[in-house]
Structures are given as C-alpha cells and as structure tokens.
Amino acid sequence: MIKVLYFSWVRERIGQPQETLETRAENVTALVEELRRKDPRYAMAFSDLNALRVAVDQVLVDFDAPINGAKEVAFFPPMTGG
Amino acid sequence: MIKVLYFSWVRERIGQPQETLETRAENVTALVEELRRKDPRYAMAFSDLNALRVAVDQVLVDFDAPINGAKEVAFFPPMTGG
C-alpha cells in the first residue's frame, strides 16, 4: 500500500488531495501509467510529465526513481515558494 | 581664505580638527606642500599621500584637483563606513 498525494492543479484535476493504492509499480513512471489507466481525470492530470514534479517520501526525485518500499509519492506542478 | 579640515588620525597628528588658511595654491598637491612646510606635525601627517584621501567642497577628488574658488578642503585616511 502506498499513499499518493496531489497538490495544486494536479489535486484539482484529479479531484482529491490523496488516496491509498495497492500497486506493483517499481518506479514512478510505472505508477503514473497505472494511474493514467484508472480514469480520464488522471489521464488529463498526467498528460504532460514535463509540467509535473514528483517527490518520493518527501524528497524531490526524477520520474525514473524507484518506489519499492516508499510510503508516499506526491505529484505537483513546479513549486512557487518565496 | 580656505577652510581645511582633518579627520581621524590626520586630525590627531596635526592636533586640530580644522583651520582657516590664506593660500595661493592652485591645486591640492600645492596646498599639501605649503602645509608640509608649516610644521613637523604637518610633515608627518602628509608623509605618505597614498595613505590619504582628499575632498574638495565635500566631494572626493584626486590630489591634482584644482582648489581655486573652493570653500573647504578635507584630508583623511581611507573611509571605513558601514
């Protein structure tokens, strides 16, 4: 079981801030593929990965990062702090 | 008549913060020559011009700057503000 979080317009497009999933995906890209197949809302949210960033266990990573054993994966657009 | 001001260790070496002089010097270097001849204290204060800065009418200038018509000339070491 893995917790998946969505922020900013990713959250709005998917329609929920987080969910818990059963997944056999070994890396972020595979998880994204699973999510895209779930529902058109997911397909739309993940249509352009260049517009997205991902964190595994609260650390910013690339989309080919492994997620085996990870507790949470978060998807969001580029950050705008400060 | 011109007002001559001294700051920091220049003031201490010369022994006064300012004085008013009658001078025919046309530039700072000529004024320094006149001052050097006044007294050993002046000769000591002006022994190394590289260690000194000069302002004519409150604007930082080079030692070859003219002083004709100037109201005040000030001598001091490099500034240490901030």
Place this chain on the structure above:
Amino acid sequence: MSINIFVQSDSFDLGDVSNKFVRAQHGMGAVVTFSGIVRDLNDDPLKFLEIEHYPGMTEKAIGEIAKNAMQRWSLGDVLVIHRYGKLSAGDLIMMVATAAPHRRDAFEAAEYLMDYLKSRAPFWKKENTNTMQGWVDAKDEDEDALSRW
C-alpha cells in the same frame, strides 16, 4: 549557529522577529533580512492569494536548504518563516534572516535561501480576483537562478 524554520498560517511581525534575531547573535557583524510581500495585480485587483503547501516535506526541504547554506558560508543563525493559507495584497508572505561575521556571507546566504525557496520548497500560489482564479506559473528565470550556486 542554529536554524529556525516556521511554516505557519498565522501572520508574523517582521520588526519583532528582526529585533529578536539580532539580539540572539554573538560575534556577528552583519544581519540581512528578506521579506516577501503579496503584490497586487495591475488590472484586476487581487481578492486574495491562496498558498498551498506540502506539510512535512516543506519543513524538510527548507531545512535541507538552510543546512546547505550553513555549510557553504560562515554564518551565525538562519531563520525562515513562510506562511500558507489566504493572504491579501500587502501582506507579508515570508521572510528569511541570516547573520554572519561579514556582510558578503550574510547577503549571499540570504540570496541562496531565497533562490532555493522559490523553486525547491513545496509551495503553490493561487490568485483569486473578482473575474478569475488561477495558479501562478513557475518562472524560467527562477529555475535559472539556481545555476548561479
């Protein structure tokens, strides 16, 4: 040499924080503060700005950035306050403060913190006016600013 990070919805008093920060330093000759203020929009006045963040990761990410600054420059304390929630034009969004024996370190560390907070701390801003609401896009120049370090 301590790092203090506050991620909060409450407002804060820049003056009060600055004075306390300065008083806590020893042997430091320079303190730099940066404050970020909500700017109004030119044509379509801002009703409010909403700042979303990623609780847990935010503190962790800012902590990493501050630790890196501490390693890179000779510093006293480092402070970061960043708000989330609803803010109005003119409100303070965030501040950083850095102390150092010498001014160059305090300035560079503050700029470094700001550059990294801009595009590596998980905050997102949504502008709300009477006619629209929209997420603020990240700027290329903010991403480019990191290449300086």
Place this chain on the structure above:
Amino acid sequence: MSINIFVQSDSFDLGDVSNKFVRAQHGMGAVVTFSGIVRDLNDDPLKFLEIEHYPGMTEKAIGEIAKNAMQRWSLGDVLVIHRYGKLSAGDLIMMVATAAPHRRDAFEAAEYLMDYLKSRAPFWKKENTNTMQGWVDAKDEDEDALSRW
C-alpha cells in the same frame, strides 16, 4: 520612490524602522534590510567604538550613492541610517533597507549601497580597549568590492 538618509548619534530600532518601511511600500514584492553590528574583539574586549564622520559631506555622499542605486535598479524606497559617536559591542551601527518589485533588484541595490558606504562615505572607526586605542584600517577587499559594480 523616495530616499531617506539619517546620520545620527542616537540609536535606532531596527524592527520599528523595518515595519514602517514595509508599510510605506506599494506594488513592491521584496524588501531587503542590512544591519551592521559592532563586533567585539577576540582577545582584548572592546570598551567602546568611536565613529567619526564629516558632517555635511556624509549626507551628500550617501545621497549620491542612493541616487545611483535608484537609477541602476527598479526600486521603491531606499533608506540609510548610520550612527556616529560612541558605540558598544552588540550595538547597531547602521542599516540600509531597499524595496523592489522583484527580489534580485532589492538584494543587489542593498549590496551596492553597503559596498559604497564602506569605502565612499566619510566615516572612520576607532577601537578602544583597556590596553589600546587605534583606528580601524580600510581593507583592500572593501575597495576591491567596488569593481563588481
């Protein structure tokens, strides 16, 4: 877009000044402050620091520096406070504050002001301890810092 310069022997309240400065800005997204603090000496504790200045020229020189900063960057207000007279370790010597629509301008203008104040504003510092008194020498690195601009 106003320039405010205070050359004074009285102390000032960094927090109070910072808050008023921020409140006076409109359309600015960034405020940077720099504060200079009297550092203690390592081996021979400082009894007091005495700051001498050149009344008249000081205000003029700082005014020129601030005007140049205004021309060079897109700024809101610029503030400079610089004290003279006797100060103790830990006292605030001076501060600058800059406001700008964007952070880079506020940072660069504040650094520029500090670099020029260091070696172009007519102040001189004399350290007094129990065993010695001596004028602080200007540093080559402060003169070199100007080449950046």
